[in-house]
Amino acid sequence: MTWGEWGRKFSTKEAAKLIQDCVALGLRSFDHADIYGGYSTEAEFGKAFQASGIAREEVIHISKCGIQMPCDARPLKVKHYDYSKEHIIASAENSLSHLQTDYLDVLLLHRPSPLMQVEEIAAAFSLLQSSGKVKSFGVSNFTPSQIQYLQKEVDLEWNQIECSLSHNQPLFDGSLDFHLSENIGSMAWSPLGDYFKEDSPAKARLQPLFQELCEVYKASEDQLLLAWLLRHPAHIHPVLGTTRLERLSASVAAKKIDLSLTDWFRLLEAQWGHEVP
Numbered sequence: 001m002t003w004g005e006w007g008r009k010f011s012t013k014e015a016a017k018l019i020q021d022c023v024a025l026g027l028r029s030f031d032h033a034d035i036y037g038g039y040s041t042e043a044e045f046g047k048a049f050q051a052s053g054i055a056r057e058e059v060i061h062i063s064k065c066g067i068q069m070p071c072d073a074r075p076l077k078v079k080h081y082d083y084s085k086e087h088i089i090a091s092a093e094n095s096l097s098h099l100q101t102d103y104l105d106v107l108l109l110h111r112p113s114p115l116m117q118v119e120e121i122a123a124a125f126s127l128l129q130s131s132g133k134v135k136s137f138g139v140s141n142f143t144p145s146q147i148q149y150l151q152k153e154v155d156l157e158w159n160q161i162e163c164s165l166s167h168n169q170p171l172f173d174g175s176l177d178f179h180l181s182e183n184i185g186s187m188a189w190s191p192l193g194d195y196f197k198e199d200s201p202a203k204a205r206l207q208p209l210f211q212e213l214c215e216v217y218k219a220s221e222d223q224l225l226l227a228w229l230l231r232h233p234a235h236i237h238p239v240l241g242t243t244r245l246e247r248l249s250a251s252v253a254a255k256k257i258d259l260s261l262t263d264w265f266r267l268l269e270a271q272w273g274h275e276v277p
Contacts, residue, residue, distance in 0.1 A: 001033065001241070004041035008243050015048030021245050023054055025252050031160075031187075031239050032099070033064035033110055034091050038071040042098035050100055061099055064110040064140055064160075065091035081113035088124035092134055103133055108140045108160055122153035138185070144178035151182075158185045163236065165228050165271050166193030166202065176234045191238035192225050205270040213267075217257055223250055227257035228267055 003010050003018070010018065022028070032042050042063070049059075066083055070076040092107055107128065109121070128134040138158025139147060147156060159179060163170045167190065170176050179186045195203060210221045217224065229236050240251050269275050 001031075001036045001041070002243055004044050005037035006041070010044075010048070010243075012044070012048050012051055015045060016051040018243065018245070019049055019052040019054060022248065023052075023058060025249055027240070027248060027252065028058060029060040029062060029105075029237075031062045032095065033067075034095055035064075035067050035069045035110075038069075039073040042095055046098050046100040056101055060105040061101060062106040062108065063092075063095040063099070063104055064108040065095070066110040066113065081111060081115070083109060083113055083116040083121055085120045085124040085127075088121065089127060092124075092128050096133060103135060105135050106138060106158060107134045107136075108138045108158060109142070111141045112139070112143070112146045116150075118150050118153045121150060125154050140187075140189075144174055147178070147182070147184070156184060158187060160187035160189055160239065162190050163188035163229065164191050164193030165225055165267060166195060168268065168271065171232065176232065176236075180234050186234045186236045187239055188229060188236050189239045190241065191229050191236075192222055192241075195221070195225060201273065202271050205273060206267070209266060209270050213263060216263075217259070219254070219257055220250060222247065223254040223257060224259070224267070226251055226254035227259045228264060230255060230257075231259050231264055 002008060003015055030045070032045065034042065036042065037044070065088060066081050068074065068076055068080050068082050070079055092104065095104060096102065125134070125137050129137075136157045137154060138156050138160070139150070140160040141162070142159055147159060150156060161170055161175060163186070176186060178184070194200070195206065210224060213224055214220060217227075219227070226238055229238055238251070240248060242248060242251070265276065
């Protein structure tokens, strides 16, 4: 999301180099959505990927569809969701064209719509899968009940949700429990939460604890935030928003941090401002 118009505005050469660097670090999944950059970033990435020289089978392309966003590329009257069979198929085919690939590894429905009809979605998914254009399907920002509704007709393998130390509700509202029980993979967007974005009472409580733990684990604050998320048994896949190589490399190293049980709960307690019930 942050590679193009909504972020760093990389040139094709710069994006190609970052793709190469990501793959060298072992980061092989690239998270897209049709709307990113006002419907422009997927095409820019597609050009950069071709220039990178990386083989298609070495990476995983994830994309999302469903949000209809008013912008220069689409002068719509209102932002809305469209999960008609025709729109899902057209969106997937646009993503394939823009990314210059024959298939998507994963296609996600971007946000739930109160008007979505499972039969329409199932028909679109069936055609996309039978034609080899999409390998697997999932959702993003969906609740367990919304997933259950869709699972009457479709096989969902992923849910991408907001999840972090500061946005820890999915750990307690049944979302991650549901993922585990239904064999649904968990992706987390904004995995560092709001710690680096704003000053807050929670940040003031966390800072002295991080000073201690950074020394104990020989790690940075962002690495410890990722380690906190990675300790959950749902095997959460953080969606990294940074485009800076040094931070990407540090994020990969966070997988090696073995955060203790007590330190995990100390961080949670500092975030909440009170002990667990």
